[in-house]
Amino acid sequence: MELRHLRYFVTVVEEQSITKAAEKLCIAQPPLSRQIQKLEEELGILLFERGSRPVRTTEAGQFFYQHAVQILTHTAQATSMAKRISSVNKIVRIGYVSSLLYALLPQIIYLFRQNNPDIEVELIECGTKDQIEALKQGKIDIGFGRLRISDPAIKRILLREEKLKLAVHKNHYLTQYIDQGIYLSQIINEPIFSYPASQKPNFSTLIQSIFTELGLVPKDMIEVREIHLALGLVSSGEGICxxxxxxxxxxxxxxxxxxxxxxxxxxxxSLSVRNMDQSNYIPSILDCIKNVFEEENMVFKPSDST
Structure with a gap:
């Protein structure tokens, strides 16, 4: 069995027609029909119901289709990843979530550039969830994100657990807790701005999950586009964030x-990389993170996460 046989089969299933599939694959209809018959003979099962219009798979054919799609997808991802790994000595693409620009990420990237003048660095803003697919497709090589997202093709290294703070207007009654701190149970009746208003999961999802973990249900969660808008509304006295x-x-x-x-x-x-990626830029970026953490008197104890 060859990959092209799987592509032929998947195309016939998705087009629901031998004729349309042949046109899409740019081959004649009779050879395509013979290849499908050959595949059925090799597997020893019927993949399609005979005489059905449009073409329909048998129960076994539908099962085989689902796995054929996975094989073709994984093959395409592996090919893309291999190409990116082979060319990484020229350019490293780093995905990041925008809020990390207020943390230590700029210092880390600057030091990485200084230590690796032969490598071109390209920064690409994208959410943590999008980084997973971008890594698998070879669109980025490293991802810096904030969410707990697992994928068997991706290795996620937890760098630190950053504490959260509550932003309020300077005249808000909650400022009485500025010295001793506050519990989330004390703010569930306040209008709370969350962000961003983008594909989930995102930072807004993280905040909601923390409330849920604590058994709390905020009365008024308002999702806005991004952090600057949320803080601008808080600065106007509209709520908290x-x-x-x-x-x-x-x-x-x-x-x-x-x-x-x-x-x-x-x-x-966390820092995310492809699970099988052994490129030398990975220990190099980790060294830069370690150095920046030490300069900031922060403990650096990276750990693999799931």
Missing amino acids: IIPESASDIGMKNLVYIPILDVEAYSPI
Whole structure:
């Protein structure tokens, strides 16, 4: 059995017609029919119901189709990943979530560039979920994200657990807790701005999951496009917002930031790479992260995550 036989079969299933499949594959109809018959003979099963219009798979054929699609997808991903790995000495594409620009990511990227002048670095903003597919498709080589997302093709290295803070207007009554901190149970009746309004899971999903983990149900969660809009609304006295600690350096007027005391209130910061990738840029970027953490007097104990 060859990959082209699987492609022929999958195309016939998806087009529901031998004629249309032959046109799409740019081959004549009789050879395509013979290849399908040959595949059935090799497998010893009927893949299609005889005489059906449009073409329909048998129960066994539908089962085989699902696995054929997976094989073709994994083959395409492996090919793309291999090409990216072979060319990584020229360029490394790094995906990142925008909020990490307020953390240590700029220092890490700058040091990586200084230590690797022969490598061109391209930064690509994309959400943590999108990074997984981008890694598998070879569109990026490293991903810096915030969510707990697992995939067997991806290795995720937890770098740190960043505490979250509550952003409120400087005249908000909750500022009385600015020194001792506050628990999330104390804010569930407040209008809370969450972000971003993008494909889930995202940072907004993380915040909601923390409330759920604590058995809390916020009364008024308002999702907005991005962090600057959320903080702008808080600065206008419209509500409050939960942000990563590093984002408190954004410096918007009229805001104060209150520590959140719940131990569950943190955002995991992780580095993601392809599971089988042994490229030398990976230990190099980890060395840069270690050096920057040490400069900031932060503990660096990376751990593999699932």
